[in-house]
Amino acid sequence: MTTEYDVIVVGVGIMGAVSAAALARRGVRVLGLDRYDIPNHRGGSHGDTRMFRLCYYEHPDYVPLLRAAFDGWHATQQHTGRRLFHQTGGLYMAAAGREFVEAARTAAARHGIDHEMLDHATMAARYPQFRLPEDHIGLYEPCAGVLYAERAVSTFAELACRAGAELRAHEPATAWTADGSGATVTTHRGTFRARRLVFAGGGWSSAIMRDAGLPVTVTRQVLGWVWPLRPGRFELGVCPAWAIDTPDGTPWYGFPLVDGAPGFKLAHHYPAVPTTPDTVDRAITAADEADFRPCLERFIPDANGPLLGIRTCLYANTPDAHFIIDRHPAHANVTIATGFSGHGFNFAPVVGEIVADLATTGRTGHAIDFLSLRRFGGPGGPA
Structure with missing residues (x-):
């Protein structure tokens, strides 16, 4: 039938x-x-949280779609009475001149998105959670925040x-x-x-x-959660959603401590090990933790506390x-x-x-x- x-x-x-x-x-x-x-x-x-941002460095043509999505998230939240989005602000950090921040600034200027450029001294004073090289600057976006996946x-x-x-x-x-x-x-x-x-x-x-x-390639990605050494610096209202383009070209991102998530989350945003959905190795190894510890040690030492959890997820990547x-x-x-x-x-x-x-x-x-x-x-x- x-x-x-x-x-x-x-x-x-x-x-x-x-x-x-x-x-x-x-x-x-x-x-x-x-x-x-x-x-x-x-x-x-999955993975508890995702970032919402409008200052999109990937391509400025995404911004009109993001504005429609922003309205959709808020309308759904209001209709259902469920917290789907928490506005935390977003802080994007990179060496001056790197596309990661400059393209986000271009998108913000082209589409009139509220944002603030931060020099290294201002960023260090306002967000001491992050220890960055002196050539790094930041773009702060007030309307960015956390989505509950x-x-x-x-x-x-x-x-x-x-x-x-x-x-x-x-x-x-x-x-x-x-x-x-x-x-x-x-x-x-x-x-x-x-x-x-x-x-x-x-x-x-x-x-x-x-x-x-x-032309889609599947990769195995690793998400990590730790309990910060100084948790007060990573609470909602103190720490924004964040992303760092590190000097070796690896973008890292993460979130403040939020309800329902096991600690301070971070992950790298680049295609990792190619795999398939049916053959991916979902077992967690010491190498998975070793992947994100250097980011914490170098750039966010106050968060470099005990491991609370590691999970894998899949990216479906186009060229x-x-x-x-x-x-x-x-x-x-x-x-x-x-x-x-x-x-x-x-x-x-x-x-x-x-x-x-x-x-x-x-x-x-x-x-x-x-x-x-x-x-x-x-x-x-x-x-």
Whole structure:
């Protein structure tokens, strides 16, 4: 027996959850499928916290999308009464002249984002938690803050269900087909048919869409939590969300002590060991802790206390570290949202709306041409 839907969403991490919620709000009959729990600790939508920021050094064209996402986070928080975002401010630090801060300053100037440039002396006086070389400067962004990751996935999944979506955990898609009349998805429990498909499977997307030629590489990332030696310097209201572009070119980021998270979190933001979602080594080793201790020792010594936890997560990386949000190059009724390269979570509410636009009308009013598959030399989605 084949069950019929309007749209099937494959993958219910943060991007699948927001897409299912946006579609269901529009009265679309939605089925969402995930291979694990919703949420889970297997992909890229966990780790307690994520950073929200507007001064985007990666590309200034992201800023309009971020503004829409910012509104979406606040609207969802107000609607549900759940704390999804905590405004802590954001401090981004690098040697003067490095793109990490200069590109963020360019984005802020171009889009009129409130920010403050800090010289080394000012930064050292205001934020003594960070011990930086004298050639380092900072950009402070007041509206940046902390997103609560698993809570966000759960909230949008619940919103999807309350709006009529059907979400199924532990039911991975094993095969799919699409043609002009619709699409079919097969799982171990049955076959489902819909007019349109959405693939939001993160690191699993490439394997199930081999014909799309997605240039996505999965990497194993490590997240660490420690209890600071001087915890008062890392409390909410004292310590902002932060990122450092270290002299060796490794960006590190982290968060203050927040409710529900086991201590002071930090991680490096660059693609690490290539892997696949099904073969990744999730075992934690001494080398994983040794990876982040030098950052603490050199730049944040007051936080260099006992280890509280280490987890792995997955990045789904594109060659240029920009997202892929497009229609399948061969199937106009299949929408792809993947390759978020470790910096997509803060966009989630607007990504959900964009995916819902593409899945229902084939177009969106948001400017996403720079996220098309065409930039990699392929055909991109059908016009």
